Amino acid sequence: MPDPDSSQALGLAYLYFGEESKDPTLTENQKRVYALQEDGSAIAISQPVRTNAGGLPEYNGSTVNLAIDGGYSLAVLSSSLEQKYYFPSILNPTFLSSGITSIKE
Numbered sequence: 001m002p003d004p005d006s007s008q009a010l011g012l013a014y015l016y017f018g019e020e021s022k023d024p025t026l027t028e029n030q031k032r033v034y035a036l037q038e039d040g041s042a043i044a045i046s047q048p049v050r051t052n053a054g055g056l057p058e059y060n061g062s063t064v065n066l067a068i069d070g071g072y073s074l075a076v077l078s079s080s081l082e083q084k085y086y087f088p089s090i091l092n093p094t095f096l097s098s099g100i101t102s103i104k105e
Helices: none
Strands: 014-018 033-036 041-045 049-051 057-059 065-067 072-077 083-090 102-104
Touching: none
Parallel strands: 041 102, 049 057
Antiparallel strands: 014 049, 014 072, 033 041, 033 065, 072 083
């Protein structure tokens, strides 16, 4: 993820995913986020999701692809908790239509 204020990656950032048009940094608005596994399954992970120094989301020290079921809002905060991005509505397919085979809570 690029830092909009420099030509570098937005390292060690905080990613928050929530209900469309709602503040995703508030716990009551957050949607469940999943880390996609190589076998096609998805494991529920907690928020905020952190990025590594290169700006890629990670879980348990490894980079991961993320999945959110259906549309969502996204807030990205820098490592110093300064808001860098806010998207009130991101269109996203549901898990059923995107081929995720199983979900582990």
